[in-house]
Amino acid sequence: MLRTPGIRLDRTQHAASFFNIDESDAESYRYSDEIPILQRTDDMVFERPNKKTGGITFDELVDRLLAPKMSRADSNFSDIFLCLYRKFAAPGRLFSAILTRLDSVKEDKSIHYLTKTSTQLRIIEVVAKWVATYPGDFARPAVRNRLEDFIRHLSTEPIFAAAAQQMRKSLDFNVIEDDDTGWVVEEDLEEPQGRKDSLAPSKRSDYSDSFSSLGVDDPVERRPSASSSLQTDYGVAGKLHSFQFHSYEDYEREAATMVPTSTLPLTKFRYHIxxxxxxxxxxxEITRIDWVMFSSIRIRDLVRHVSLNADLKAKCKAMQNINRMINHFNHVAKWVSNMILMRDKPKHRAQILEKFMNIALKLRYLNNYNGLAAVLAGINGTAVHRLSQTRALVPTDVQKRFARLVLLMGTQKSHFAYRLAWENSPLPRIPFIPLHRRDLVSAEEGGQTLVGQEGDRINWKKFEILGEVLLPIMKSQGAPYPNLSKHDTARELILDCRMPTDDEEIYQRSVEVESTTGTPLETGKKKFPWFAK
Incomplete structure (x- = not known):
């Protein structure tokens, strides 16, 4: 059964009233359908926000973060909170709140030892996930020193040794300060008072083996996805060389090599190749390039991209990965248009157009919606769409299949067809980045972060809507394409062709090969101006 998209973000004119309604946050605390009715208790529902006040307090959010995960919604909440909490709290404040709750668990004499240990392990596991996923939050000396003290204390307790070792690996190898220009709550630079963090008694427990998620030998990765294995195709014999990407840095280095060079002229020789x-x-190859660029984007980069103004974006180094993928999208669209317009005769242009229509269908089968949209943008652009003689020579069955792809990626009903396909597409998949970016902009601009009379309560409904956009992207980054091959010939065609990038120049070439009267213009210059070089 197909799942239908849950929200529509195109109605920005009503967004402010939607995001800031007093009862919006109460919806977050309703029981999930995944919890049987007989298992629902008052303890599973946190204190509901005051309808007259609106919003949720920071302490209520921390309590929910550390509570038992009873449903998928609770797990999703953890991912959303750790990704977005920097917009309303500093890492030191969150870490202090977590340590305070660990202390209160230790001091509680009314609960059984095993229950107490299980609660402490659950809280420590949240900290371990936080450190492994967002190590940059602990780059500042004040917070890092407190975390190191916390890890040292954990390492003295045998039952917590696995978690301590996992966090130690993340601190030693992965902590690089994030570029948080202008979008986060700044950390208090003052060193906090020294404190003794309280944990479970030092008594050894035989129940530590049951918490296998805190494995000592698990590799530490700086991205939520598994490693991706790619293959390189060299020579006629098709010899394959495989290499793996394990981290965001690996993908960033590879993505930096995928910038267009404009070295190969568009000639008849290029047409035959x-x-x-x-x-x-x-x-x-289009999918491989898109996947590498997509995987080099950190989830918080998307939040930064929609939270910063133009001046701050120019100063933020973290924007280069998103900008690179957006630029590549535009490059592919213009490359498609230029390739179709390369030849003077309609029959040759029709062959190229038919080939791109078939490539678009292959991209759909690969669930590469970003590459599919780029190819469609090139084919349906004004310069190519007006070529009636060329389209008339494309087989009817090919045009019918292509028309279905146009409907899939169409803008009708706020891209309803694409949203439905995206939510029901199996992994691996690549999202249509421009649309999801627009959704994030609508959610970011549609509601305030802090609400209430004193501005001290958090409008969590806004972050839930941001999470509905970000969570599928997180999930997609966690499932890489298996055994993608690098095709050098296709890569050269995509990235290295010398072509015009000005829309007016491309349109003039279109008019030259097929005038408005349906016949080619009689000009002494039938080839592109860049052919002469």
């Missing part, structure tokens, strides 16, 4: 290259190879 393109036509001789299999559709699957070109679609695979």
């Amino acid at each position: 393109f036509m001789d290259t299999a559709d699957e190879d070109i679609a695979d």
Whole structure:
């Protein structure tokens, strides 16, 4: 059964009233359908926000973060909170709140030892997940020193040794200060008073083996996804060389090599190479490039991108990964248009157009919606769409299949068809980044972060809507494409062709090969101006 999209973010004119209604946050605390009715108790529902006040306090959010995970919604809450809490709290404040709750668990004499140990392990596991996923939050000396003291204390307790070792690996190898220019609550630079963190008694417990999620030998990764294995295709023999990407840095280094160079002229020779290259190879290479660029984007980079103004974006180094993918999207669209307009005769242009329509279908089968949208943008652009003689030569069955792809990625009902396909597409998949970015902008601008009479309560409904956009992207980054092959010929065609990038120049070439009267213009210059070089 298909799942239908849960929200529509196109109605920005009503967004402010939607995000800030007094009862919005209460919806977050309703029982999930995943919890049987007989298992629901008053303890599972946190204190509901005062309807007259609106919003949720920071302490209520921390309590929910550390509470038992009873449903998928609780697990999703943890991911959303750790990603977005920096917009209303500093890492030191969150860490202090967690340590305070650990102290209160230790001091509680009314609960059984095993229950107390289980609660402490659950809280420590949240800290371990936080350190492994967002190590940059602990780059400041004040917070890092407190975390190191906390880890040293954990390492003295055998039952907590696994968690201590996992956090130690993250601190030793992965902590690099994030570029948090302008979008986060700044950390208090004053060193806090020394404190003794309280944990469970030093008595050894035989029940530590049951908490296998805190494995000592698990590799520490700086990205939520598993490693991606890619293959490189060299030579006629098709010899494959595999290499793996394990971290955001690996993907960033590879993505930096995928900037267009504009070295190969668009000639008849390039046309024959393109036509001789299999559709699957070109679609695979487009998908491989899109996947590397998509995987180099940290989830918080998307939040920064919609939270900063133009001046702050220019100062923020973290924007380069998103900007690179956006620029590549535009490059592919213009590359498609230029390739179609390369030849003077309609029959040759029709062959290229048909090939790109087939490539678009391959991209759909690969669930690469970003690459699919880029190819569609090139084909449906004004310069190519007006070529009636060329389209008339494309087989009817190919045009019908392509028309279905146009409907899939169409803007009707706020991209309803795409949203439905995206939510029901199996992994691996690549999202249509421009649309999801627009959704984030609508959610960010549609509601305030802090509400209440004194501005000290958090409008969590806004963050839930941000999470509905971000969580599927997190999930997609966690499932890489298996055995993607690097095709050097297709890569050169995509990234290295020298072509015009000005829309007016591309349109003039379109008019030159097929005028408004349906016949080519009689000009002494039938080729592109860049052919002469």
